[in-house]
Amino acid sequence: MINYTVVVVDDHNLLSQAIAGMVNGFSKFKVLYTCANGQELVDKFTKSPEFIPDVVLMDINMPILNGIETTEWITKNHETVNVMALSVEDEDLTILKMLKAGAVSYLLKDTKKEILEKALVEIVENGFYHTQNVTNLLMKSVSGNKTKEIVFKDRELTFMQYACSELTYKEIADKMCLSPKTIDGYRDVLFTKLNVKNRVGLVMYAIKNKIYTP
Amino acid sequence: MINYTVVVVDDHNLLSQAIAGMVNGFSKFKVLYTCANGQELVDKFTKSPEFIPDVVLMDINMPILNGIETTEWITKNHETVNVMALSVEDEDLTILKMLKAGAVSYLLKDTKKEILEKALVEIVENGFYHTQNVTNLLMKSVSGNKTKEIVFKDRELTFMQYACSELTYKEIADKMCLSPKTIDGYRDVLFTKLNVKNRVGLVMYAIKNKIYTP
DNA sequence: AATGTTTAGGGGAAAAACACCCTTTTTTTT
DNA sequence: AAAAAAAAGGGTGTTTTTCCCCTAAACATT
Known part of the structure; x- marks a missing residue:
């Protein structure tokens, strides 16, 4: 029986604990610890290799070091760690930023428990998990790729x-x-x-x- | 061993499930079901008395019927049910509205697990639980309340x-x-x-x- | 010199927004 | 029970906004 390690990063203590509890209920997954912001995570990662998990469940809106910046840091310094974004924000731009930063999945917080588990399994087995919404968004942003910086007179x-x-x-x-x-x-x-x-x-x-x- | 029943109302599925899981971990408390908005709760309440819990953990920002309106409905129609607000909003005005609507407690979502359990126990035993913040706010709003501030429905x-x-x-x-x-x-x-x-x-x-x- | 591209502006129609004043029903207060 | 206030919405008319398509200079580029 394989056990994958998970870390939850969210500034709302209750939520990070609650989600941690839920994840601990999944067979195969175990939560190592939780963080209240990106900086705490960075500190942990640099302190000891023992603190480096297989998956990070990351909120986006956090004080000090936000989810996007933190994800960038992780993908740069710890390529093997899979970051899953877990947010209430359903803004195309935010989602794209997060994916660009290196997140391998983006779930909304109104997702069902079963989907979260499925996503975690997919991530550790295949390296990514995308909902239909995210897939559509990716398609759209590839085809009509107008990342044209808007210039104003x-x-x-x-x-x-x-x-x-x-x-x-x-x-x-x-x-x-x-x-x-x-x-x-x-x-x-x-x-x-x-x-x-x-x-x-x-x-x-x-x-x-x-x-x-x- | 006494068992109190709890209902969680939150439009973010994952969170309501996660919190429900956490509450189920508390001795004395058991989650009956969860709702995604106030209307669902009202429907449940009116369908059968079996669906009426001791405590409702209520989010505020929800579609269709929001936390404040729902709390008003509950305190009007089911006096014995204790509503605990559980929100990310730390705005004085919102907190006061929720308390005025009849909530017996207001916790922020970054509360610690232990505090949530303590609050639940206090509520079922004493009928209310207020953090220092909320107490201060109540004091303030009683004493220096003359800002002729505009009030919105x-x-x-x-x-x-x-x-x-x-x-x-x-x-x-x-x-x-x-x-x-x-x-x-x-x-x-x-x-x-x-x-x-x-x-x-x-x-x-x-x-x-x-x-x-x- | 010919071509293209801003920049400034016109015409006209349809859709919203805004103002004001009014009725009915329900709820709250006294 | 009467009075007051709140909640929902009707009528009508004016002003603004929004949309689309069209000129004509003024520069700029090749």
Whole structure:
């Protein structure tokens, strides 16, 4: 009977313990220890080879050293360790980042227990496990691989900042000394470029990308 | 040996199962079943008295019927059931709302296993368990409560969160199962209440006041 | 000199958003 | 039980936003 070792990394103590308990219930798997953030894991790994497991179950949103950075470190320094991302985030971009960082699986936290076990088995036996969702995402990102860094012109940036205020487009046009129709044009271009549907989408993009700080 | 029954409500399947497993490990406690949202719980409760536990471990952010609404329903219809909130949210406002709705305890998800067990025991024996944090919060809210702060109804908060997405008002109405006209009303009321001119103003308010986190 | 590419802006229509004022029903308070 | 407030939504009209397609300079490139 083969035993694989697992480490759980999650900043929510209760959850890491609960998941650890669940994993310990799987035959073949045993949890070595849990960490509250990436830095703790790095410390453990560098302290002794005994602390290096077969699989790391990794949350993404964590203080100090987050899941993506930690995964990058692991794949760089400990190639044999399989990282499985376990997150609530269902954002394409996040998933891709995590996979790019070297994660061999990405499960959402609303997964069923049985799936987790199956995924763990697949990982130690085949080296990876991907849900249909993730597979689709990978397909999509390979075919339409527009990792094109979006570049903004000065005017577009200025406009975006105004768009985050309560000004109407006409008022923005005044502020920028341009015709309302020109502003119309900037807006249309940005909507397409950023793949958003309306002004709220634009605002959210600006905030997430620190073009505008609330 | 006394056995108390527990129900876990959380929309993240893996977590509810993991926590259920942990609770089953506590002597004295047994998990009856888990639910993915408040509505499921209400359905269970109304179906048979056998489904009514001693304690409900309740997440707050859930689809369909959220933790606060569900807790209100429970305290109204099943006085004997103790609701313990189990959330990642550490916002004073949320905690107070949950307590006001009738929760007898509020634990963060980064609590230690031992604390959870202790809290459960306290609850079934004394009827409540409050951490120091929650106690302080209660003190504060009793004494210095005069910030003329704007108070939102649950529906308004839900609406505000949707308003931060790219959904049109009509689509929001669908999601909330309300007439577009009602949504119209919420919007008008909020615009006045928050003294904003348009949806962008509303979005900014929601972000600044952590009603919505980008 | 011919071609391409930003940059600025126009026209028009359809869809949303916004404002305001009003009714009915239910719930809460007094 | 009466009054007040909250919750849901109807009507109508105006303004803004959104979408799509179209010019014409101003540069830039080969």
